[in-house]
Amino acid sequence: MRGGEGxxxxxxxxxxxxxxxxxxxxxxxxxxxxxxxxxxxxxxADPNSNLGAKLGIEPGKTVGGIREELxxxxxxxxxxxxxxxxxxxxxxxxxxEGNGVDLITMGRQEGPGCYCFVxxxxxxxxxxxxxKYDYVxxxxxxxxxxxxxxxxxxxxxxxxxxxxxxxxxxAAKRIAVLAKEMNLSIGRKIIVFNMLDRNGDAPSADTxxxxxxxxxxxxxxxxxxxxxxxxxxxxxxxxxxxxxDVARIVDIESRSKPS
Ligand SMILES: Nc1ncnc2c1ncn2[C@@H]1O[C@H](COP(=O)(O)OP(=O)(O)OP(=O)(O)O)[C@@H](O)[C@H]1O
Ligand SMILES: [Mg+2]
Numbered sequence: 001m002r003g004g005e006g007x008x009x010x011x012x013x014x015x016x017x018x019x020x021x022x023x024x025x026x027x028x029x030x031x032x033x034x035x036x037x038x039x040x041x042x043x044x045a046d047p048n049s050n051l052g053a054k055l056g057i058e059p060g061k062t063v064g065g066i067r068e069e070l071x072x073x074x075x076x077x078x079x080x081x082x083x084x085x086x087x088x089x090x091x092x093x094x095x096x097e098g099n100g101v102d103l104i105t106m107g108r109q110e111g112p113g114c115y116c117f118v119x120x121x122x123x124x125x126x127x128x129x130x131x132k133y134d135y136v137x138x139x140x141x142x143x144x145x146x147x148x149x150x151x152x153x154x155x156x157x158x159x160x161x162x163x164x165x166x167x168x169x170x171a172a173k174r175i176a177v178l179a180k181e182m183n184l185s186i187g188r189k190i191i192v193f194n195m196l197d198r199n200g201d202a203p204s205a206d207t208x209x210x211x212x213x214x215x216x217x218x219x220x221x222x223x224x225x226x227x228x229x230x231x232x233x234x235x236x237x238x239x240x241x242x243x244x245d246v247a248r249i250v251d252i253e254s255r256s257k258p259s
Contacts, residue, residue, distance in 0.1 A: 009254060010136045010154065012186070015161035016171035017142035020194040022046070023223060024161055025139035026054035026233045027246040033100030034238075035247075038134040043126060044105040046141035052105055056232035057098040062107020063122050066093050070121075091125050099234065102133075143171075147178050154185040157253045160211070163195045169208070176210035188212040190253055195219045198241070215249045218242055 013025045022044075029040045044051035052059060070090070077086035096103045104125060109118045130136045138155070140146040160175050162168035176189050190213040193202040202216035220242035226233060236243055 008130050008133055008136055009156050010130065010138070011250075012138045012140060012146075012155040012158040013161065014140045014144075014146065014158060014175050015142070016168040019161040019163050019168050020217065021142070021161050022051050022054055022139050023233070023242070024159060024192065024194070024217065024246055025051055025137055027236070027243050028159075028250050029055060029101050029137055030233065030236075031243070031247040031250055032135045032137075035251075036134065038100075040101045041130065041133040041136045042101050042103045043122070043136065043138040044103065045122065045138050045146055047106060047108045048141065049105045049107055051139045052096065052098075052103055053230075054233050055098050055101055055103060056234040057096050057101070057103050060096040060105070061093050062105045063090075063094055063125070064107035064109040064118050066090055067109060067118055067121065069093075087124060087128055090121060091129060094125060144175055144178050147175070147182060147184060156187040157190060158186045158188070159190050159192050159249075159253075161192050161194050161217075163193065173208065173210055180210070188253060190215060190249075192217050192249065213253065215245070215252075217245045217249070 011028065013021045013028075015021050025042070029042050032038065032040050042051060042055065047064070049059075049062065077083055081089070094104050096105070104122070106118060106122050126136070126138075158179065160172040162172040172191050176191075179186055179189060189211050191202075191208050191211045192215045194217040196202070196216050196218050198218065200216065200218070202214045205211065205214045208214055218241040220236075220240050222236060222240050223233065223242055226236065238244070238247075
């Protein structure tokens with residue numbers, strides 16, 4: 001499975017707090033790398049970063065932290081450095097290499113003010129290096145803020161996670177509506193019902209209008225145990241029920257990439 005004729009395939013993950021976005025994202029990254037051999041670009045676009053921990057990557061510099069360094073340089077390229085060279089320098093600082101994955105972590109912004117600068121740098125970095133990868137995966141913070149920040153603005157597929165709670169399903173529907181209203185370029189919007197019991201199925205598509213597909217993701221005791229031990233998901237068995245679900249979902253939805 002490739003991202004298409006040399007094209008980058010971009011996946012965004014969204015949903016209410018705690019519904020399993022980062023778990024889905026980390027397993028999707030692992031699956032894509034293990035299946036295709038490609039190095040995946042993973043973007044942790046949540047200021048409360050934890051995608052790196054799930055991918056077994058030590059914390060490094062974040063875009064928020066780099067901002068502090070740039071402030072001391074006046075946010076302009078130092079003398080003798082072009083804007084592009086300056087951006088390349090920021091990217092080198094921000095990229096952390098893991099097993100089959102390059103990770104960029106947004107991180108927090110020190111001090112008051114909006115996240116505009118951090119967002120701009122993050123967007124520039126994504127725009128500048130995405131084309132070097134077959135797959136880009138963006139793990140978003142809870143809620144809908146990332147849609148207006150437009151870090152999700154063009155994705156081949158957006159997976160919106162929810163569990164059985166009404167509030168998380170409503171949140172997922174609102175995300176789909178807002179993405180449509182904002183005319184974001186998202187190929188397919190897919191809702192994923194997480195934490196289902198062993199024999200549980202996802203509700204039928206007509207109960208969740210606004211989505212192009214519905215999938216079920218089962219609860220995994222092994223994932224719960226790893227989280228309690230603060231362990232990453234790098235050694236989670238491929239036979240794990242949730243990992244198998246993620247692999248199947250990603251395969252199906254990557255194949256249905258619009259041309
Ligand atoms: N299928 C699953 N089986 C078992 N545990 C799961 C599953 N999916 C997620 N979890 C657990 O649920 C908790 C929340 O998951 P996760 O951190 O992925 O959610 P999130 O949506 O990224 O949260 P946040 O909004 O805080 O970023 C974690 O402890 C995770 O291990
Ligand atoms: Mg998360």
